[in-house]
Amino acid sequence: MSARTSSGPVVSRHGWAHALVTVIGALAAMGAVAAPGLWAAGAADLPGGAFPQVLAATLVTAVGGTVRLSGDAGGLAGTEGGLAVIPLSVTLAGALAVGWGFLRPLRRRAVAGTPELGGWAARIAVLWLLVLVGLGLAARHTFEIPLGDGPLGDLGELFGFRPVVGFAADVPLTVLIGLVWLAGVLLVALMVSGGAPLPGGLLRFQASVRPAARAMVRLLLAAVVIALVVALVVAATRGHPVETFAVILLGLPNVAWLALTVGLGATWDGRVEGPFGLPMPQVLDEVLRTPELSELNLGTLVEHDGARWWWLLVADAVLLLAAAFVMAALSPADVRVRQHAVRLAVALALTVLMICLMARVSARIGLSVLGIGDLGEGFSGEVLLTPRLWSALGLALLWGLAAGFAGASAARVLRRRGGGGTGR
DSSP, rough: EEETTOOEEEEEEEOOHHHHHHHHHHHHHHHHHHHHHHHTTTTTTTTOOHHHHHHHHHHHHHTTEEEEEEEEEOEEEEEEEEEEOHHHHHHHHHHHHHHHHHHHHTOOOBOOHHHHHHHHHHHHHHHHHHHHHHHHHHOOOEEEOOOOOSHHHHHHHHHHHEEEEEEEEOOOHHHHHHHHHHHHHHHHHHHSSSSOOOOOGGGGGHHHHHHHHHHHHHHHHHHHHHHHHHHHHHHHHHSSSSHHHHHHHHHHHHHHHHHHHHHHTOOOEEETTTTTTOOHHHHHHHHOOOSSSSEESSSHHHHHGGGGGGGGHHHHHHHHHHHHHHHHHOOOOOHHHHHHHHHHHHHHHHHHHHHHHSSSSEEEEEEEEBBBBOOOOOOOOOEEEEEEEEHHHHHHHHHHHHHHHHHHHHHHHHHHHHTTTOOO
């Protein structure tokens, strides 16, 4: 809907219907990715018809919400657990849908006032809040854990305990973090769009922020596309297609963006124990399945699986040079090379910070009887993966400076030869 003011320009009316379509579209996109991913991961076989609740919990974690694990096994036994992992394939689908729905009514506009943009975002936020509350209330279930016929089963019969593990979303925290996630997505959408209007007071930042933001988003999406091609080749040539598609639909950006930081030289500390694991590639599980914390970086990957892992370094260099060239091509011609280098360095550091915050993994579950912890090899386990944040950010700054300088220099040479002006 639109109307013309007395002076002639078109003023968009972003009503509740538009906001509802945006929110429903985002929820549908996330569900369309998460549901088959969970099915491929075996969630459809969970007892008690828990698939809808697990789907709701997956959507909650995809927007940064919190799902807490709890357990009970009677007076003589106890269960404990914790889970902190974001299914970034689902997150990415929701972010793309929200961003597209938010920007669509703003097309072909030069400037938009702060009240207009704020009101449009607020309508989406109100409906998104209702969705978060609904998902949080739905994301709860309890499972009874079978003890089997081994020593643990004999202890269960002797002492009469039946371990129960459940999960439930922390609704207030989920609502808070989910709204912050939405605000971040809308802000990034405004920054990367070449055609969306900005308030008049922010127009002076357009030339410096938008090219760098668009270059970083393209870098992240390119990494996901490359990882998708590799995953499809693996599914076609090495078997286990169902498990591979579960990774694609739930955690492909987790793998792709982890590989991006490792290619920059970053180190992640991690540990894999028990029945849990990191599904793809298998070498990650091999590197981290040790009694103590292990290092995951280019050195350890090469040590365990040969020199082919140096291709991560080469791939990162090519991707960053392409991102730097794109950023320079989209920037005004009067921007100096060193300014490009600094802007790319800052943008890459912020991007790596986002990856480090969102790609970390922490999962633990255990059973103890009479104070004896972690009984049952098929029940207890842990997966931990955390970045060395400050070294990762330092490396990102160095890579950004180098790639920004090289890419901007190449863009300047081509611009001079072609007599080009500025890019959008």
